[in-house]
Amino acid sequence: MIEVKNLYKSYGRADNIIALKGVSFTVNDGEIFGVIGPDGAGKTSLFRILASLILPDSGSAIMNGHDVVKDYKTIRQIIGYMPGRFSLYQDLSVEENLKFFATLFGTTIEENYHLIKDIYRQIEPFKNRRAGALSGGMKQKLALSCALIHKPEILILDEPTTGVDPVSRKEFWDMLARLKEQGLIILVSTAYMDEAGRCDRIALIKEGEFIATDTPQGIIDNYSGVLWAVQGSRMSVILHELRAHHLIKSSFAFGDKIHITVDEGLQAEELKQYLINKNFEDVNVFPIEPTVEDCFMALTN
């Protein structure tokens, strides 16, 4: 179990860059907890504190009963940390990297092979290749293997899927789901809102603060506004037009659609007619279920 209370962290000469403004949350055993937010929201600072790499200015974090500040030596034994950037030795081979980290933790690949078998098997054919020559997805698998080789109780993964192709991303989340079944606590951060659904619970973070913590469904259920999608051929012009409409509270481009939140009084047909009158003939307006991203937008607006 992870219990984080009121973490503060600031940087800069006058501590003027505030990365975390009192973050609190708990993660239960056997849970995948996602910290979701844009770049610069404070995800990496939070994870580096939990990995005992930097000290918080104030607040506490207890991981499976160990304080990250006082018991940092124990923390390093029980966590597996994977930084956002690929941080293994590029000039060592796949196998050498894995063996290196196993040895530093006083174990061997053979002893804990069962933990990484599923993942490592996929890169084992390339075990003599230098880590620097691996593809993005394979690097990810190697980094995860190295983070798991000492049988950690808690996995801390900082943006593990950034810069990885969609297929590898899906594979990666499947691997996390299997690890979760083995009883690991997994703390993962991402900037991709669509990955939220793969977590048991998520926290939305913005500018160093958690703005919501719940299950993905709970976050969606809490969404109170009226959400529609608008589809049409001249999207950027439509977006411009929608933003000028006084009954529309917000409008964002979402792939091939525009998501809008509107005042209770407005009807979909009414808006459609309004747009057709403005010469957008092929336009279509219909209500939709909100996604986590819609919730994030609503919460930060």
Added chain:
Amino acid sequence: MKIIKFLIEKEFKQMFRNPLIPRMIVMYPIMVLLVFPWAVSFEVKNIKIDVVDHGKSVYSKRLIDKMAASKYFILHDTPPDYKSAMFNMENGDTDMIVEIPATFDKDIVKDKNSKVRVAVNSVNGTQGLLGSNYIMQIVNDFSSELRAELINTLPPQQRASLMSIPQVDIIPKYKYNPGLDYKNFMIPGFMVLLLTLICGILPALNIVMEKESGTINQINVTPVNRIAFILAKLIPFWIVGLVVMIISVFTAYLLYGLWPTGSILAVLISAVVFILSISGFGLIISNYSETLQQASFLVMFFILILILLGGMFTPVSGMPSWAQLIAAINPFSYLTETLRMIYLNGSTLADVSGKLLAMALIALFLNGWAVLSYKKRG
């Protein structure tokens, strides 16, 4: 222990997978010792000289021939007057002007005494000073020669009076470096320079490279303690430094026949103590730097100070007292002096033990600092 061994193994793997470093370790000492001892020398040779000979006589001709025959001088021109010689000097075509008076022959034969005027371009102080010294030597030689010849032409009573003038000859005996070979003096210095560059710069770039590639994050979340980590960083450079020193010693012997007149063991032991201190110094810089650029700039800056104030090129005893204070804590100056003592003076391990102790203390201090300044969390 097992972990240190494994960490060292990893350092060596990385070192030897770098296409440049293993070659540099072997080629660097050979190239430096092959090229620099010839080029970096305070011997002044080939000074260009203009002679203004107003006499154009037998004796003046002999003096000019004597100067031109010297390995120190090249007779550049014999202009008709001082003014045109001065013009040459101002153009940088000549370094020195010797003016021989019109009455040179007459003076010598009649008065047994004459004067030549020497003007030296002393923009380069060493060249100016040594050049005028060499000229004086040549002129003195010349006058002794003449004196011996002229004595025979004199009537006996005058000869006796001349002979009675006491004459003092200084015959210097050059100890320790009998051939006055500047290379013998400089080569031990170049060995120290090599060790400083290789064992100072490589460690300085090492940890900061792990910071830049992010691998330090992965190391820092492991339970490896920092003494083990720093030792594992240092030991490979100690081994590399020793290899560089052995290559240097043999290169110096094969190229210049220079072998320590003292104990070879003392040479290697002092080198090792020096390597300990300089590699610790490199790691300190690496610990305090965030980027490779910072680290390389810092290490270059400090190494320059170590070298220039280290007595390799200019003797420490001639420096102002603040510089001598720096030399007292500069491992570079200790090893330069130690190696010269062992190579040239034939010193033994016991003779240099004081300097070794000083270097060992510096090494202990720097390595302790290197361990303490390495923080596993910020």
